[in-house]
Amino acid sequence: MDKAAVFSFEISARDQRARAGRLSTPHGVIETPAFVPVATRAAIPGLSAEDLKAIGAQVLITNAFHLHLQPGEEVIRAASGLQRFMGWKGPIMIDSGGFQIFSLGEGRKQGLSKVASEYTGEGDRGEHPPAANAKPLVRVDEAGAEFISYRDGSRHRFTPEGVVETGLDLGADLIMPLDECTSPLYSYGETRAAVERTHRWALRSLAAFQRRPAVGQALFGIIQGGDFEDLRRESARFVAGQAFDGLAIGGYLGQSRAHMAQVLKWTIPFLPEYKPRHLLGIGWVEDVLEAVEQGIDLLDCAAPTRLALTGTLLAKREKRFRLRIRNETFRKDLRPVEEDCSCATCRGYSRAYLRHLFMAGEPLGMHLAVRHNLHFMEILMGQIRSAIKDGKLASLIREWGNYPSK
């Protein structure tokens, strides 16, 4: 199978800076803009591959660091790769462990769990939240990163070359290279040093990728630079200039949506039009609308899943699009979460029943809530793609109500 024949990205429609397109991978086509549900450990909480297909999920993102610890790459290789192992036939993206360099390192030392989960960009990728003043579980040097397992204290070395080879070996369609996510508390100098190392790692990743037959698999380059304008611009220019198949924006994106929007404005103008653009760790409804408006094609985020686990359901008419199902208000509410939602949860179950399941601690509550929230994201992305094709993205964004003016 010739690589060029399998991986391709075509833009089929534009609306201002936004684009709609088709990303072809060895395991199928992804209609973009697309949301990528987070299957860190090769699973979505409580949903089977059939459930995900029914929801309309197009692509999942797993994590090389977590899969290395459990079950170990050799187990997935024995199953002939991630798709066969997971029973998911569609495209799979694999994240690198770069976020864990932050979350298990500086994040733990500095007690940045809150920041990490809100606006580090990659903050929702399924890691354990760092505790304040905790001992760092990672040491970074020029060669790569050495992690101490949170499972058993064993030591594990990650290198840029190793991460690419793992992605290729496991049959991932879209591979994120090893990067160094920086702390929001890093100085300019510390952030610059990390960006420059990430760039050296990027070149080593690319070289490792080009040494191996990749049968249509694609390697993305990751742009870092925290919330420093010149570092973001410099990183965007550097990464865009390399032979990556796609480009990703990662790391700390500032303290608010406005900061994230600013980072995108600094970065995206440097990116070639014809390569797909991924925004790592972003998935709040308002952020998604902002990002696609600026020309982002792919986004991954664990937030829709994590919210579901705590009984927070996504709903278009609710404040910040969140309905807290445990609320007493819903005790006898026989309506579905959303009247016009076509997901199996809304078609079959009332708010009163969902509330009961969460109050009783019944695992079915989580299952039904994850199903709804991921379906909600697919509906949102479908509306975005249609709006771009019709040149009506601005009015879709207005329709989504409380999206703040920029």
Next chain:
Amino acid sequence: MDKAAVFSFEISARDQRARAGRLSTPHGVIETPAFVPVATRAAIPGLSAEDLKAIGAQVLITNAFHLHLQPGEEVIRAASGLQRFMGWKGPIMIDSGGFQIFSLGEGRKQGLSKVASEYTGEGDRGEHPPAANAKPLVRVDEAGAEFISYRDGSRHRFTPEGVVETGLDLGADLIMPLDECTSPLYSYGETRAAVERTHRWALRSLAAFQRRPAVGQALFGIIQGGDFEDLRRESARFVAGQAFDGLAIGGYLGQSRAHMAQVLKWTIPFLPEYKPRHLLGIGWVEDVLEAVEQGIDLLDCAAPTRLALTGTLLAKREKRFRLRIRNETFRKDLRPVEEDCSCATCRGYSRAYLRHLFMAGEPLGMHLAVRHNLHFMEILMGQIRSAIKDGKLASLIREWGNYPSK
């Protein structure tokens, strides 16, 4: 709707003492012998109504005590009954809280969690396991039982009349009356006193049932008596002599399968042929085969679900029919749990993947395991029904391998 026109039980085939039949209820027909999955709090762990239908589940059993505490009867009434509330269109059985009289009372005082979960008969009905020397959370008198909620310490009175009315109000098809489950450590005298009170409660339950229009709903009588031969015979004779629609065998069934078999031999000869017979809390494969051979039509048990939650999968070729999926042996085992199983879990996922899910603590593991175990029970019951129709139950029991000779 005329009651007699809706509730009916017809025996269509016999094989020695075993029978196959059809139990008609307002919400559909149950082919017997049938296994009744336990949905204590109006849910099966992680499985939706559609999943249960796909598995072939025919009927579920909920619990009046647990539903009273959460969500409260008025919530289910507001949803027009259990079926509408749960999204499950088939027949529903409702258990009374009789087991909780034991588990939250003497069971807690005596620290009988192990006994309770193995051979009290009703021991797998979703209650919290009693801790040794714990304060009892129930007080029983002639009027009924007063429970202290394990959720918030509030007090709740259950009477025989109230339990029947709750079952009728919630739209349950098959209703278990309030009984007093006795402790395995009770003396003969204590057990006799409890049996006699259970009989007085049975008459009150029946009177309450007959005062209300029941639109095809059925009330069962429960036989108690622990492992005392004369009490079991006396209870069977008494309960069989009343106008119950069906008959159930409950309470402590002795320390082993042989004791359970003995209790059935003491009891079943007193039961009229034309009424359905339910065995409460029994569901190990070997026990099911023993019970149906002696003429039991219905059995409920949480064991297949509970085993699944801990990663124990039912498999025909394994010792005691249990495959512990966390075992290192399965790390790279690409076979399904059972080669010839038609459940969605076995069709789509390997032992290696299931092991990974349990090792990683992924909720999908539980979902897939519960689905397999309940499907396994449906397959078993289907084979039992066919064997009875063909007069081949004895050879089916031999085929199921390590079933001990009696």
